[in-house]
Amino acid sequence: MIRRIEQNLAEITGFMILVSVFYLVVVNERWTIKMILLPDSLLAFNTIFLSILIEAIPFVLIGVFIAGIIQVFVTEEHIKKLIPKNRIMAVGMSCMLGALFPACECGIVPIVRRLVYKGVPIFAGVGFLLTGPLINPIVIASTYMAFGQDLRIALLRMGVGLLIALVISAIISYLFKENQLKKSTSTLELDQSTYRFPLSLRIKAMFIHSVDEFFDVAKYLIIGAMLAAFVQTYVSTNYLVGLGDGIIFSTAMMMGLAYLLSLCSEADAFIGASFRHVFPETSLLGFLIYGPMLDLKNTMMMLSVFKLRFVLVLMIIITLSVFGVLMFVHPWI
Template structure:
């Protein structure tokens, strides 16, 4: 209990310090040698990543809290079709309806899987939620000069890749891969079933707060690493590594992973490279980033067992690259 309280206190202090530094850095009288331009740039990028991601994480943890208190295991089991193929398709399509980024979707998936949703269905939800929801598709359409083709390619190819990865997961993993046991999700939900609505709403908020601090520290670590990469590693040097179709696609996928952009905004960055790379390479950036990036890898490692995260990373990377190279002549 004391450890948890200490973790929450550290989280509050860290977030508060970052906010104060960002808000009042002009008023803080320090010599120029204390804060180099690079350090100031790092500070701005780090805070901007946090500010961009936090609203979606907050939305995600509150939905997760609602699932924990108001959704029973029986309701989850009725939601998923018994036919595995239909379950794979349905999980990917339902995920597309949620306007969540890759950070906000992680706590939701943890609760769903913990409440009894099959792991592969949770993965389908995880992959498509940040990638092909309506907000992301519209932003892609606008970013590429109202080019509907890029938006449809991102949605269609992304959905196919998500279905393929989900199918692989359904074959490779038969057991729950959460770090927490399913019992820890079930017991508390059963306690709240017959309680008054006000008590259940309070419990939902409490669960959301606990989830936020549980996820938040890994979001901070991921944002820190992403800001470090963006500040101290030249984007130009990364882009220079791309030579040919395969090389340029791998480079754009790697760039998407390192930049850790929110999926609602990444299309505008991708569009700025339109004169340098083929559409296949740009799609690598647009599809891979929402499925897997630096900050959400940290969050996945906090939720799932390490072996599962490693295999999922390999599957996502290999499938995205293979599918894009396969259909390149058609793009």
């Protein structure tokens, strides 16, 4: 029986595709479970969960493709040539590169993984990881719009964010020397140059790596989206906000909120702006800077790539640096 199925698998697959295409074109109505009465909040949870995924997936796919390209077309020699020998220069360069590179916080994780795998030092990878989603034209434009066309917050977000990213990657460069990647169980251990293969094969390999990378990352993205949707559905932000009073408390609160909500950095400014009448600007900056660097969704994704210990240390360093720098600059804001 199984043998028969295996022999005819191509035909069966083709038939299934045909049926599903037919279904999509002819049947416009979805078949949904209406018999079982599900609580409204669960349906709202599901809607938010799916919307986070649908929003994130295009950007993750872009990230996965870039990772595939890096995997196949960029060699370790390229990286060695590009990254400055001097550590301070390397930190500065990676943060600047991240600032020029438009990415969101979930799309950038697979890219950084590939870069580090190809020999980019871990602290430079972290610099890139932090500034990529935080500083880019789209984020600046949306922050500018959200805060009533006021350039001040947008500039502060960029400037203070860049400063914090530099601090964090400098600290990382002293703490960690090795690449901190998880031992990969999948297929992606290639060390030698792929240049002896023809271009067509290399393009094929790029796509295949993209597929594998997608499956590597997707499970963590989905778990992260689920947790974030859960928080959004069942935890009232007003309740969280009510906990905080005073600059220290309110900044910590807004940072916690940014972590839990896991909003895309292109959209979080609008949520941040809705707290304007409650909190001082420093706390809002905490929300705007901490969120793109670290949130529930991207913690899960980093766990898929880096060693547990490294992720924990990185989370602590990011949290302390963002909080510390904000408290330090608060008198001038």
